[in-house]
Amino acid sequence: MLSLTKAWECDIWPHALRLRLGKKVIARHERVAGETLDTALSMLFRLRSPSFPWRDSVAFNVDTDDLMLMVVPWQPGVATPQELLQLAQLQVMQHDSAALHKGGWMMRFESACWQQPALVSGVQHACWERLQTLARREKLRFRGIETPFQRLLKYSRRTFPEKALFITISAHQCRIASRINRAWHEVSTISLPQQETVTQLRVIAQLSGMTDCPHYLLNTEEGEPQIITPQEKGV
Numbered sequence: 001m002l003s004l005t006k007a008w009e010c011d012i013w014p015h016a017l018r019l020r021l022g023k024k025v026i027a028r029h030e031r032v033a034g035e036t037l038d039t040a041l042s043m044l045f046r047l048r049s050p051s052f053p054w055r056d057s058v059a060f061n062v063d064t065d066d067l068m069l070m071v072v073p074w075q076p077g078v079a080t081p082q083e084l085l086q087l088a089q090l091q092v093m094q095h096d097s098a099a100l101h102k103g104g105w106m107m108r109f110e111s112a113c114w115q116q117p118a119l120v121s122g123v124q125h126a127c128w129e130r131l132q133t134l135a136r137r138e139k140l141r142f143r144g145i146e147t148p149f150q151r152l153l154k155y156s157r158r159t160f161p162e163k164a165l166f167i168t169i170s171a172h173q174c175r176i177a178s179r180i181n182r183a184w185h186e187v188s189t190i191s192l193p194q195q196e197t198v199t200q201l202r203v204i205a206q207l208s209g210m211t212d213c214p215h216y217l218l219n220t221e222e223g224e225p226q227i228i229t230p231q232e233k234g235v
Contacts, residue, residue: 006051008058008140010044012037013221014065014172017044041134058135059143063170063220066127067147068092069110069177069187073117081112088120110149111158117184119177121147148175152218155225163213167204169197170220176204201228 011018017040019027027047031040072088085107092105105122112118123145135142148168156166166177174192178185190207192200197219205211215228 004055006056007143008048008056009061010041010058011061011063011220013063013170017041019044019048038130038134041131045134045138053139054141057141057143058138059146060131061146061148061151061220062123062127063148063168064127066124068105068122069147069149069175069189070120070122071117071177071184071187072120074115081109081114081118084112084118085109085120088118088122092122110147111153111184119149119184119187121149123147148218148220149177152216152225155218156216156227161214163210164216165204165208165210165213166216167201168218168220169200174200174204176208178208178210197223 006021009020009022011020015031017029017031018025027044029040029044029047070088070091072084072091074084075087078084078087088107089105092107096105104125106125106128107120107122110119110121112120128145131145132142148170149166152166152168160179160182162179162182164179166179168175171194172191173189175187175189177187188208190204192203197217201215201217205215212230214230216225217223217228218225
């Protein structure tokens with residue numbers, strides 16, 4: 001039976017917003033200097049078709065500075081995964097004291113194994129509240145925030161090789177997470193010139209010193225997740 005409900009997806013970048021139903025793009029809004037996110041989102045959501053209140057839902061795919069990624073080692077004395085998340089929260093606050101005035105960060109696991117380094121994401125609490133408020137104002141059920149790495153790791157089915165790079169690319173930055181010896185190693189964020197993806201991958205592989213392993217890749221704006229082998233990269 002055809003569902004009457006719509007599950008909206010809203011992509012958020014520093015330069016643009018996009019509203020989708022599945023893979024179908026319904027509307028796009030190019031952000032301009034001085035325009036607040038609230039204003040830009042309000043303009044975008046005016047372009048969707050009206051519906052019954054609270055029937056439809058929305059999830060937000062955030063790829064801005066409101067999102068951060070880190071690898072947190074399982075240190076001696078940590079007894080539970082929740083304690084590991086608390087440790088991640090403490091480390092973030094030590095490096096970003098200004099976040100305290102914004103409500104802090106909401107931390108969660110992207111990928112974790114018992115007594116192994118965990119890949120952890122953080123979303124600014126103020127960003128979460130802003131998007132939740134927008135959904136409420138639009139009378140849409142709020143499905144939360146999804147990160148680019150959630151989509152990439154879901155594609156990999158969380159069966160990881162011994163050594164690999166996980167890369168998300170957008171118009172403004174690349175996020176890179178490395179795995180070595182079957183464990184998360186480190187996360188970095190870099191800005192690269194606008195070039196062909198194969199050229200960007202070659203630069204990333206050389207900078208990371210990991211040219212001989214598969215690269216799990218997601219272009220957050222225009223592509224589906226994929227796996228690139230060393231032979232395909234030509235490095």
